[in-house]
Amino acid sequence: MTKLHSMTCTAAFLVGASAVHAANIEFWYGNTGKIEEAIQAHCAAFNEAQTVHRITCVGQGGYEAGMQKAIAAYRSRQHPVLIQFFDAGTLDLMLSDAVVPVQEIMPDAPWNDYINGARSYYETSAGELISQPYNGSTLIFYANMEMLGEAGIDEVPQTWEGAMEAARQLKDAGVACPFTTDAHPWRVLEQFSARHGAPIASNNNGYGGLDAEYTFNGGPVADHMLNLAAWREEGLVKLDQDTVAGKYNAAFNAGECAMMEASTGSYGAAYGALGNKVKISMAPMYDGVERRNTLIGGASIWVMKGHDDADYEAARSFLDFVRDVDQQIEFTRRTGYMPVTKAALASLVESGKADTLEFATAEMGVASLNQPGDENSRGIRLGFYVQFREVFKEETQKAFNGDQTMQTALDNAVSRGNELLRRFEQTYQGAILP
Amino acid sequence: MRSRLVLVAGAARIASMTRGFYTGRLSYWSLVLPILVLIVMFFYIPVALAFFWSFFLERPFGGGSEFVGFQNYGRVLSDPEFWNAMWRTLIFMVVAPGLAIGLSLILALAADRSIRISQAARNIIIWPKAVAGASIGVVFVFIFNPFLGIFAPLNEISPGIWNPRIDGADAFITVVIAQIWNGIPFNFIILLSGLQAIPDMLAKAAAMDGSGPWRRIVDLQLPLLTPQLFLTFVLEFVGTVVEAFGLIDTMTEGGPGGATNLLIYKIYVDGFKAYDLSGAATQTALLMMFVIVMVILQFRLERFVKYER
Numbered sequence: 001m002t003k004l005h006s007m008t009c010t011a012a013f014l015v016g017a018s019a020v021h022a023a024n025i026e027f028w029y030g031n032t033g034k035i036e037e038a039i040q041a042h043c044a045a046f047n048e049a050q051t052v053h054r055i056t057c058v059g060q061g062g063y064e065a066g067m068q069k070a071i072a073a074y075r076s077r078q079h080p081v082l083i084q085f086f087d088a089g090t091l092d093l094m095l096s097d098a099v100v101p102v103q104e105i106m107p108d109a110p111w112n113d114y115i116n117g118a119r120s121y122y123e124t125s126a127g128e129l130i131s132q133p134y135n136g137s138t139l140i141f142y143a144n145m146e147m148l149g150e151a152g153i154d155e156v157p158q159t160w161e162g163a164m165e166a167a168r169q170l171k172d173a174g175v176a177c178p179f180t181t182d183a184h185p186w187r188v189l190e191q192f193s194a195r196h197g198a199p200i201a202s203n204n205n206g207y208g209g210l211d212a213e214y215t216f217n218g219g220p221v222a223d224h225m226l227n228l229a230a231w232r233e234e235g236l237v238k239l240d241q242d243t244v245a246g247k248y249n250a251a252f253n254a255g256e257c258a259m260m261e262a263s264t265g266s267y268g269a270a271y272g273a274l275g276n277k278v279k280i281s282m283a284p285m286y287d288g289v290e291r292r293n294t295l296i297g298g299a300s301i302w303v304m305k306g307h308d309d310a311d312y313e314a315a316r317s318f319l320d321f322v323r324d325v326d327q328q329i330e331f332t333r334r335t336g337y338m339p340v341t342k343a344a345l346a347s348l349v350e351s352g353k354a355d356t357l358e359f360a361t362a363e364m365g366v367a368s369l370n371q372p373g374d375e376n377s378r379g380i381r382l383g384f385y386v387q388f389r390e391v392f393k394e395e396t397q398k399a400f401n402g403d404q405t406m407q408t409a410l411d412n413a414v415s416r417g418n419e420l421l422r423r424f425e426q427t428y429q430g431a432i433l434p
Numbered sequence: 435m436r437s438r439l440v441l442v443a444g445a446a447r448i449a450s451m452t453r454g455f456y457t458g459r460l461s462y463w464s465l466v467l468p469i470l471v472l473i474v475m476f477f478y479i480p481v482a483l484a485f486f487w488s489f490f491l492e493r494p495f496g497g498g499s500e501f502v503g504f505q506n507y508g509r510v511l512s513d514p515e516f517w518n519a520m521w522r523t524l525i526f527m528v529v530a531p532g533l534a535i536g537l538s539l540i541l542a543l544a545a546d547r548s549i550r551i552s553q554a555a556r557n558i559i560i561w562p563k564a565v566a567g568a569s570i571g572v573v574f575v576f577i578f579n580p581f582l583g584i585f586a587p588l589n590e591i592s593p594g595i596w597n598p599r600i601d602g603a604d605a606f607i608t609v610v611i612a613q614i615w616n617g618i619p620f621n622f623i624i625l626l627s628g629l630q631a632i633p634d635m636l637a638k639a640a641a642m643d644g645s646g647p648w649r650r651i652v653d654l655q656l657p658l659l660t661p662q663l664f665l666t667f668v669l670e671f672v673g674t675v676v677e678a679f680g681l682i683d684t685m686t687e688g689g690p691g692g693a694t695n696l697l698i699y700k701i702y703v704d705g706f707k708a709y710d711l712s713g714a715a716t717q718t719a720l721l722m723m724f725v726i727v728m729v730i731l732q733f734r735l736e737r738f739v740k741y742e743r
Contacts, residue, residue: 068706071494092709096495241599241690244581387708398691401600416515423509427491427712429500 023310024054026080027318028070030063030299034268035135038334046321053314055082063089063299064386070304074098079304081311082318084134086299087121088385091206093302094130095383095431100303101130106316109323113341117369118296121379124434125207131300132319133340135331137265138294138365139191139283146277147175147258156281160227163259163284167236170258177238177257180248183228183400185392187261189221190295194377195283195368196220197292201421206381209433210425214382214417217410220286229399229406239400263297264361268336271357280360282368293371295379298337333358338365381433382417383424391416481722487715494709506716516717519697520724522606523675526696527728530610530678531670534617535625535663541618542625543651556626563619567677571684574612578604598686602693605686609694612681613674621666628662629655660739668732675725697721 029039036059043057060066063086073079074096085093093099101124103111111119111129118133141163143156148166151173157163167178181187193200198220203212216222231237243251252260253273261283262270270278285291301322303315321327328344331337338361339345345366348354354363382388392413399409488506490499510516541559545552562570577583578598585596598604632655640650656663679698682688688695688703695703697717705714 064707067709071709074495092494096493097497098495239600241597246579246599384708384710387704387710390703390708394689394692394695397600397689401602401691403602403691419509423491423710423713426502427493427500428498430498 022052023308023314024056025082025307025311025314025318027055027057027082027084027301028060028066028080029057029084030060030066030086031084031135032059032061035265035335035337038331041334042322042327042331045327046318049321050317053317055314055318067092070098074304077306079306081304081307081315083302083304084299085131085302087295087297088380088389090122090131090379091381091383091385094124094381094434095428098305099130100305101128101434102132102301102303102319103128103130105303105312106319109320110341110343113343115340115342115345115366115369116373117293118340120373120377121296122300126434128434130434131302132323133296133298134301134322135265135298135335135337136340136365136369137263137297137337138368139187139261139297140264140267140361140364140368141281141283142252142260142262142266142270143279143281144252144255144258144274144277145279147255151175151258156279157259158281158284160224160284160286164231164236166259167231171235175258177243177251178236179231179259180238180240180243180251180257181228181261182240182248183393183396185389186297188225188228189216189392190380191283191297192224193221194295194379195285195292195371196289197374197376199376200380201382204375205379206383207375207378210383210421210428210431212382212421214414214421217407217414220289222407222410224286225396225410226406232400264338264365265298265336267361271360276357280364282364291371292377293373294368295377296340296369329353332362336361338362338369382421383428384420388413388417388420391420484715484718484722487712488719490712492711492715494711502712506712507720510713510716510720515692515695515700516697516720518692519695519700522693522695523697526606526610526613526678527671527674530613530617530674531667533610534614534670535621535666537614538618538621538625538666539663541622542629543655545622545626546629547647559622560619562615563623565616567616567680568684570612570616571681574608574615574681575685578608578611598690600690602690605690605694609678609681609685612685613678616677616681617670617673621670624662624666625659628659632658657740661741664732664736664739668729671728671732672725675721 027043029036031039039059040057043055046053046055058080060069063084066083067085067089070079070083070085079098102109114129114133117138118136119129122131122133123129141156145154145156147170148154148156151166151169153166153169157166163179170178189200193216198216199205200216200221201212201214203209206212228237232239232242238248238251238257240247240251243256245251245254245256248257248260249262249266249269251257252262253270255274267278267280282291283294301319303312303319307315322331323341325341325344325347328339328341329348332339332344332348339348345354345362348359348362353359395404395409395413395416396406398404399406404412489501489503491502491506492499541555545556545559578585578596580586580589580597580599588596596604598608636654636658637650640654645653675696676698678696679702682694682696682699683702686694688699698721701714701717701721704710704717
């Protein structure tokens with residue numbers, strides 16, 4: 001018995017010794033469809049490229065579902081080493097005490113190479129990146145040039161005034177749906193306010209502390225929301241529910257709508273459906289407002305606490321791998337997401353591929369993210385923000401239904417949002433915003 | 435709820451059986467323990483945790499949780515959105531079971547009379563029971579599509595008259611119809627079997643005394659059917675509170691503008707999409723108390739049920 005025992009011990013020691021730094025780690029992600037395939041390709045390529053570590057990538061069926069499962073897993077100490085989380089959950093995670101800042105476990109990685117719009121969204125007040133930007137997107141403007149051409153328009157409008165002028169012409173030419181959006185807060189609130197340099201909340205959208213308050217019921221955002229409602233009355237703007245297709249991007253791809261505001265991530269499907277008719281441009285501005293950067297959408301990779309050194313060694317190696325220029329370009333090609341480092345973008349431009357249709361969104365999107373920023377275009381750092389998005393959608397939908405005015409909707413969204421912020425502040429009493 | 439009643443009955447039976455069929459304590463405990471463990475794990479512990487969390491401000495990932503007394507209850511009870519969701523739940527609880535039982539009753543009465551194709555109907559009406567709530571949701575979204583569905587011609591006559599994607603009332607009606615469609619098969623089986631169990635002699639005797647079919651329904655069949663009506667009523671009532679979830683999730687996600695945001699769906703969104711664990715726990719506790727009160731009220735109605743024939 002003792003002999004057997006000592007033999008097992010020796011064997012265990014030998015196995016341990018031969019693979020001091022080797023680890024099997026898990027990476028949880030939320031995307032599905034084509035993007036999931038690209039993520040799985042990343043994982044397979046990583047496992048093939050080296051033999052020390054193994055990564056198992058597990059799809060959770062959605063960003064929100066991924067977060068739920070991570071919360072449950074963390075509470076029962078079954079959580080993975082790496083996890084992908086989406087933009088709106090940033091502050092919840094920052095204060096969760098469940099993650100290690102990437103810059104802390106990998107101090108020597110080229111963090112300054114990340115493009116500005118991607119950095120500012122995911123960095124602490126001290127300028128330290130807390131998670132590694134992975135699949136980055138941003139808001140751009142899409143036009144169906146064939147439909148615009150039939151109405152006598154040959155250029156993509158750059159301003160809201162221009163876009164609505166074009167919409168009127170399209171309407172007169174018999175187009176039932178000139179411009180479409182789903183009025184999701186990511187589009188009409190966050191991306192709009194960032195590029196117009198207007199805050200949606202005090203303390204620079206919460207970057208200055210947890211006692212921020214929503215302020216968007218006055219100023220440029222409110223004006224724009226009132227305009228959207230009026231333009232919809234006029235028949236220039238169609239929401240999801242007004243379209244036959246039932247979804248703004250499907251309606252654009254089906255040739256029902258002539259223009260839309262959408263993520264760079266929508267490009268693949270739009271190009272697949274409409275080919276050369278699709279032309280893209282930076283999201284429209286109001287006349288006379290200086291253009292600021294748009295915000296990065298999509299998601300980033302976070303390192304979770306409570307694992308041993310070997311696991312973190314594997315995590316570092318995977319994060320380095322996906323940062324690799326060729327890996328990023330391949331990911332961009334497969335998904336329509338943008339390169340997130342300057343090196344990857346430079347390499348893409350240098351290779352001449354940036355001009356090809358496959359990569360059409362890369363330069364446009366990065367250019368939009370790299371516009372000069374100000375303290376209101378860094379990002380959104382507000383608590384229970386996912387819940388706030390639901391509140392915003394609910395209140396503005398009631399306004400679009402005609403149950404209340406848009407101004408009332410915005411006032412209600414602000415006061416309900418402020419209640420959420422106060423509760424968040426109380427929940428994280430004593431926590432310091434990193 | 436039901437399983438708990440069964441459990442209580444089971445426990446009482448165990449006490450009386452000690453001296454009977456089972457020879458040792460071990461054998462009956464080994465029979466009862468598995469179900470007991472399951473119920474404790476998946477019912478009592480979660481319920482206890484919900485009540486516990488409703489007195490704390492709980493961080494999603496754990497760590498600091500702060501005792502706040504009844505503050506969560508104060509917040510939820512003064513939140514108009516909670517009362518809106520509660521009110522919608524109540525309307526849904528009355529309308530959907532009422533129609534689901536009423537329609538099932540008509541179908542069962544018809545199928546019970548040996549009219550043409552009633553044999554076939556008895557089979558066919560039961561089939562929808564095999565379809566999951568989420569699947570029904572997907573199908574009904576298509577059936578009620580404002581541009582392609584069955585009401586699309588209405589929109590051609592008067593554009594915008596039917597659009598459950600933007601009109602809250604239309605959306606609510608859509609969910610109610612789906613829930614009723616979902617509920618009919620089970621109610622139909624129960625009510626039909628109840629009707630068939632009523633002895634033939636009674637109907638024959640009544641007919642000889644000169645009462646027509648309508649008279650027999652009102653004075654004979656319905657009073658004798660009260661046990662089945664009561665059963666479907668209780669199950670439908672509780673079912674609408676929790677089962678509507680799958681339909682809402684696939685059909686409307688609580689929209690448009692919160693028009694179909696029943697309490698059960700609001701709890702899901704608050705807890706799982708928005709990481710507001712304390713708020714969701716508080717609402718769960720309130721919903722549970724509401725259901726318990728409702729069921730107690732219903733069991734007071736049981737006095738009017740005639741189990742003896």
